[in-house]
Amino acid sequence: MADWDDGYWWSADGLRLHYRDYPGEGLPILCIPGLTRNARDFADVADRLKGRHRLILIELRGRGESAYAKDPMSYVPLTYLQDVQLLIDELKLDRFIMFGTSLGGMITALLATSNAGRLAGALINDVGPVIDPAGMARIRSYVGKSISYPTWLHAARGIAETQTSNFPDFGLHDWLAMAKRLCRLTPAGRIVYDYDMAIAEPFRVPGGGEPGVDMWPVLNALKDIPTLLVRGGLSDLLKPDTAKRMLETLPQMEEVVIGRVGHTPTLSEPPCIAGIDRLLARIAAAG
Template identity: 55%
Template sequence: MSVKQDHRSDGCSDWADHYWWSSDGVRLHARIYAGPPAAGDAPPILCLPGLARNARDFEQLAPHLAQYRRVIAVEFRGRGESAYTKDPMTYVPLTYVQDVIALLDDLKVDRFATVGTSLGGLVSMLLAATQPGRLVGAVLNDVGPELQAAGLERIRDYIGTGGSQPTWIHAARAFGELNAAVYPGFEIHDWLRLTKRTHRLTAEGRIVTDYDKQIAAPLRVPNGGDAGVDLWPAYRALGGIPLLVLRGELSDILARDAAARMTAELPGARLAEVPGVGHAPTMDEPEALAAIDAWAADLPAA
């Protein structure tokens, strides 16, 4: 494990880079935002990204949450500065859960909250089920125990594909064409911002997606990407803690009926729908931020 101080290029937020090792020898990375001194030993918030995302997905949300308490933006194996694995079949939720537990042990964190987008939300549910009593709050961003087949098929079609682009503008336009139905209101500056979160510059000066294309391997097996098990018990493990379900109005992953059932199953759960976006809200939207602020206010202080 090693730690160094790094800085946001806009000078607005600081974080510490943290590296730790998985049980199978993969070097993993997270950004740690210190939080206010008044937060003391309050349980930190773990930000868990979606399938093809990384810690930069939270470059606005993490410093916003850090006004309340320490924030840890995780990069799953094969994404961002986390190393790629030799065995692509370890790119599965249960392995990510084990990696997160190794991080918590490394940082000596007992109790924590999570903000999980898509895959990150599935990991949150599995953490609740396998680490009883440790999770003190959760935000599930456009994900739940039931996933729509159409959305899963769309993800299978594009994940791990695609080449490189010569400039950031070219990459933003290509990314915008691929995801036009997800964020129909985006302009080119929005796509450029999102592209810089999800892509990287190679040593050859090309722009490529910032993940190991082999993360798609488990999705290619029969029923890959489908849960294969009943995730409702894992979801119910979130009962009794502050819980926010965010849903994109246009989502093809989390159906409106499924989101309604989620709130009915756990009466303490709040549901907030983010207008005009699909899977998944960036959580920079005013509606998402307002709902997350209300959720954070209910987290335990210690």
């Protein structure tokens, strides 16, 4: 039996969207995954924190069990923002914490601007107001490419071929675990990536895939709450100078750097686990 309940809500344009709901006593934690990810990306975090907190693992439109968009140009941050805000309002969350990985970190910062006083703390995983062009070019090179594999082992090896630079210390067990986070088994018995390939469409226009607003002023919405910035030491998306400016901008931000990991840390690394525990303790202390 699953440790979570399946929850659903509707977007403004009529899409049925999905989240996993893990029960717990403490403040709810909304978890928003990265561009090509799904709720499974936060399963380890939820397994560790369930009971202590309610965890709501969101699947953005076009990912996992959430419906695919009729208009692929709706796969942009401002639409995701509207979708998640509808869920927050539907669940009547008076106060909550947010964990966001990459794209999810952008959405977290954007949501902070419209939820002042409700957001108690935030984790931003390997993203900032400036996205390094090298990282964006790498994302554009793979997103939306339809690939299938005959077995999970083939999927693990295929992912390793493109991601080894981000996780140089991964072994086969780690790659298999990543494959099962990223992919799903089709009725035909093939292993495919668990997202709508059309999410790549916005990347084909100038500026596509970017938030569409200057994120430095947006970041100020996090100034008065405990925050944790997780950065991969090998990240090609979040560079040290950007992280340094973020820390200067946000006095309550702590940085945890995961050595020999690129974009993005899994949040299961021991320094991440310790950093999350410190973040939650700071949030509790702040009342």
